[in-house]
Amino acid sequence: MKAEFWQELWESEQTGFHEGQVNRMLLKYGELLNLKENSRVLLPLCGKTHDIFYFLGKGHHVIGVELYEPAITALFEALKVKPNISREGAFTLYRATNLTIYVGDFFTITKAELENIDAIYDRAALVALPEAMRRKYSEHLNAITNAASQLLICFEYEQSQMEGPPFSVSADMVTSYYGNSHKVELQARQLVMGGLKGLDEAVESVWLLNSLNSEKSVC
């Protein structure tokens, strides 16, 4: 999935992934991250998700990474906040109180640029990527965050019935990406309300990935 693919989806308004409200699974399971006050929470491939509002509302610092700059302009408009915009290395940074968005390619961001990350929230990021990119994504995510704990929301369906994205990510896949770095615990598994792109049998699964790195563990 190249940058042009996502740019075209955004420009042709094929953005069904954007929920326009806080994700219901985040509302139900977000507390499992057990975040201390002022935690630094990373949202990779963040788009203009309103899930950012959830973490800001709880007083955390949100760090997002997104390729498509107009989505970030729209995000700040929705927040009614004027960002401070600067260029740092390969990224354009949009900053406001408790919010930093790196506009650029997630796969090139470094640990030094991000600084310390306490937890990760991944909704529609891992599942946005084809199999060949998912392992690279999970390895990079672990490398830049010292394998921080995560709340991960995935879709599962019969992959032969639809081309992704979103791609189907099974329990075995989640374990293969994160089983060596995290304790992988399924929290919920339920049918996607209203189906997924015409598939009735699609399931949404919520995973708590508790870091095996004691400094990054949530309990």
Ligand SMILES: C[S@@+](CC[C@H](N)C(=O)[O-])C[C@H]1O[C@@H](n2cnc3c(N)ncnc32)[C@H](O)[C@@H]1O
């Ligand atoms: C399926 S959307 C999910 C957005 C958001 N997480 C949400 O829940 O609405 C995937 C997003 O990842 C962005 N993206 C894809 N590849 C990326 C990359 N390599 N670096 C940064 N962002 C990327 C796309 O532009 C798109 O906004």
